[in-house]
Amino acid sequence: MKNTYFLSLILCILSFNAFAHLGEINGTVFDNATKQPLKGATVILSGTGKATVTNELGQYQFSGLTVASFKLEISHIGFKTQILTVAVLEDQTTFVKTYMDVSRIELSEVVVSSGRAHDQQLISSLDIKLRPINNSQEILRMVPGLFIGQHAGGGKAEQIFLRGFDLDHGTDIRLTVDGMPVNMVSHAHGQGYADLHFVIPELVQGVDFKKGPYQADKGNFTTAGWVDFRTRTALDKSMFKLEAGQFDTYRAMAAIDLLGEKLKEKNQSAYIASEYSYTNSYFDNPQNFKRLNIFGKYHGHISKNTNVNFTASTFWSKWNHSGQIPDRAVESGMIDFFGSIDPSEGGETSRTNVNAEFVTVTPKQHVIKNQFFYSNYNFELYSNFTFFKEDTINGDQIRQKEKRNLFGYNGSFSSFYTLGKTKITSTFGLNYRQDITHNTELSHTKDRSVTLERKMYGNINEINVGAYVDELVQFSDRFSMNAGVRIDFFNNRYEDLLNNPVELKKADDYTISPKLNFYYTFNPQLQLYLNTGKGFHSNDTRVVVAQAGKQILPAAYGSDLGIIFKPFPKLLINAAAWYLWLDQEFVYVGDEGVVEPSGQSRREGIDLSVRYQLTRTLFADVDFNATKPRAIGQPEGQSYLPLAPIITTMGGLTLQGKKGFSGSLRYRYVGDRPANEDNSIVARGYFVTDGQLNYTRQKYTLGLSIQNILNTRWKETQFATESRLKGEKEPIEEIHFTPGTPFSAKLSLTYFF
Structure with missing residues (x-):
């Protein structure tokens, strides 16, 4: 003893x-x-x-x-x-x-990390460094496998395709800028409408993304995935840029450092930037497109351990567009491939944002985040999808219009501690968002000036409160696990102004979303992961109150089994097999003002991304995505999901040069896909190539960018639509499309000071 x-x-x-x-x-x-x-x-x-x-x-x-x-x-x-x-x-x-x-980027220096495996962004970090964003459409194309289509001349938010989804304008993908939401709930045009045109491309510093519903801090719309665009905290240099191209295309952009080098040394920075764009585009009907952006950002320390990022921006855009045109109108010679049926289509939109982020790291390495944001948003869109199907005299043009105030808060507290050799990071978070719209409208109009009938007219008040707990546990230098759960509560109010007296309709609901992810890192060259989780997208308030709060938060259950592999120092591979199941829901059709059922569906597929450094300055990349999307419970041959992509691939070569020549040659391909449930109408695929060449010196950069180098005639967006042209006795269902850009060249000059 x-x-x-x-x-x-x-x-x-x-x-x-x-x-x-x-x-x-x-x-x-x-x-x-x-x-x-x-x-x-x-x-x-x-x-x-x-x-x-x-x-x-x-x-x-x-x-x-x-x-x-x-x-x-x-x-x-x-x-x-x-x-x-x-x-x-x-x-x-x-x-x-x-x-x-x-x-210079050296792929050999990229390390497959085990320390924060759940948060590593190897592909996105590489791409943003190698392929700087030069136009607003390229912002979204930074996500591997994500395709976009513009069907309103550049002023309307792009249509998005990812992982077997036709995401419309953002229904099943969560988009944010510096953590501030882009998606608009209960929007006049469509649920989740996400217009990123208020972002000045040259100010994007990073693009973080993940496919699937696997992170507890990401709430509404996170089914196919999420993307967060991070703007620059500070400018390397002030700059002024001029662009001019075909089809009366002009753009001017300036970004000016306001504080100078001395205050940068004290970890303070501030800059202001602005852009103005104009184009008539390649359509027969001149687009007369105008866009103005103003953006300012301040970064500094309000205490030793707390920094602040404060941004303010305003955006305005106005345009005409040619709309979607039917195959038969082009084939008969009634209009040209770039023509229009209703030349009075167009729109106007604006958005003003204020965003304040505070990050505190305590002496014990706890991280406290607080974010407050506000947006004032206005939208007015005139469209005509069916021409004279419903009204053979005046036509079927519609107006979708709203005025919105959006404000909210994101907060979190993260603590780090160890239990023996196990490292644990615990995060508790809270999200609040409220959208208040005024005079949200769907009306039947003529010539963009005459209101014939109001179909929907009301005020929306929608609140989403979310809370989550997230645990990242690193059991060893190789194995880690992430487990989390979030709960979201929705409060919906719709004031129907067409009723006399005015009627206030209410509904509430909540949903719980668990997540569980595993990562095993064999060495700095190989990592396996398994992601599982439940996500959701909310439904339009006009659906929610109509369904009395039932079946309005459809669940999405997903899983990814993937690998990150560096077989050679200059080759990086990310591959995943995935599955996603969506519950039945009811959907508000913004173009018609009706509620329609949407059944259960499943999507399964394979994603492959490869990055290879050929020489010290030349890089190759390719993304390949194969998907099988199907509706559940439908007869064989009747279960296709309209417009869901099946085979997509994109890639190219990038020349990296700090001074001297740099540039890229890129392609994108979408295979044929069903345009309706029985695949009797097919949306044809396309293969398009783009190129860019820059010459950079210390004080300036000269650039040449070319879209559609091979001058391919392609259809950028396609829909199976039933329409009636002037004089036709009966409506006809067939492909209606928006033509993609022909060969288009643009020159640019950037001056640094």
Whole structure:
């Protein structure tokens, strides 16, 4: 017994002495060009097997280190890797500041991380560095496998396709900018309508995305996936850009640094940017498209451990468009391929945003985030899809119009702690969003000036409150698990102004969405993952009150089994097999003002993304996606999902040059797909190539971009629609389409100062 006592005493003394000689490293990583903290840098403590990733303030920490000299290897995509020797002293914290310089991208430096496997964004980080965004459509195309189609001349939000979904304008994909929601609930045109044209392309610094409903902090619309566009915190240099191209296309953009280098050293920055665009486009009916954007951003510290990002922006756009045209009108010679049936279609929209983000990292490495946002939004759209089907005299033109105030809050608290060798990050979050619309309208009109009949007219008040818990558990340097659950509550109010007296309709509902994900990292070249989760998209308030709150939050259950693989230092592969099941719902059809049932469906497929560095400056990439989308419970041959893509691929070559020549040659392909439930009408696929060439010097960049290099005649959007042309006795159902751009060249000059 005495021997046991003395042995325990000796062990305690030895343990105490061991801990008495331990120290730690606290570091911060900065972008040397902007002097701003660099989030997401990988920091490896050589020879120990320890690695971590910098947080929101560019900070990292290693504790429990013996007294010795250590080598730190710090890397980030697009920055020169730094190796530092750091001495750890007894009972002391060694503080390290590191400034990283921009450098050529080397795929060999990309590390498959185990530290934050759930959050790593290897493909998106590579693409945004290699393929800078040069126009608003390229913003969405940064997501592998995501296709877009414009069917209103550039002013309307793009139609989106991803993972066997025709997402309309955003129904099943969550889009945000700096965390601020883009999707509009209960929109006059369609649920989830997401117009990204208020983003100035040159200001996009990063694109984070994930396919599927697998993250607890992402709520409404996260079924096919989510995308968050991050704008620049600071400018490397002020710039002025001029563009001119075919079809009377002109654009001017300026971005000016307001504070200068001295305040950057103090981790403060501010800039203002603006763009103006004009084009008549390639349609026979001149588009007379105009767009104005103004954007400002401030970054600074309100305390030692708290930074703030404050942005304000305003956007306005007005245009004419040619609309969708039927095959028979072109084949008969009634109109040209770029012609129109109703030349009075068009629209006008505007959006003003205020967004404030506060991030605090406590001395114990807890992270507190608070975000407040507000948008004032206006929308007016004139369309004619069926021509003279319903009204053989005046035509079937409709007006969709609304005025909206959107405001909300996102907050979270994350804490990090260890249990033995297990590292745990716990996050608790709260989301609040309220949309108030005034005079949301669907009306039958003529010539964009005469109102013939109001079909829907009312005010909407919709509240979404969400709360979530998320646990990221790293059991070892190889194996980690993420488990989370969120609950969303919806309160819907619709004031029907067509009723006399005015009628107020109400409904409420909630949904619970669990998530469970596993990651196993064999080494810095190979990682396997399994993602599972439940997501949802909300339905239009006009559906919710009509259904008394029933079947208005359709569940989506998904799973991904994937691999991230670097078989060679300059080759990166991401592949996944996935499955997604959607519950039955009722849908509000914004073009008709009616509620229609939509049955259960399933989608399954394979995604493949490959990035390969051919030479020091030449990179190749390809994304391939195969999907089988089907309606459940329908007879054989009647279960096709209209317009759902089956085979898509995109890719290209990118030449990277810091000074001198750079550019890209890219393609995108969509295979034939069913346009109706029995596949009797087919939406034809297309193959289109685009190119860009830049010449850069210290003070300026000259650019040439070409869309549709081969001058392919293609249909950008297609629908199986029943319509009647002037003089036809009966309506006819066939493909109606919007033509894609022909060969189109544009020159640009960017001056840096």
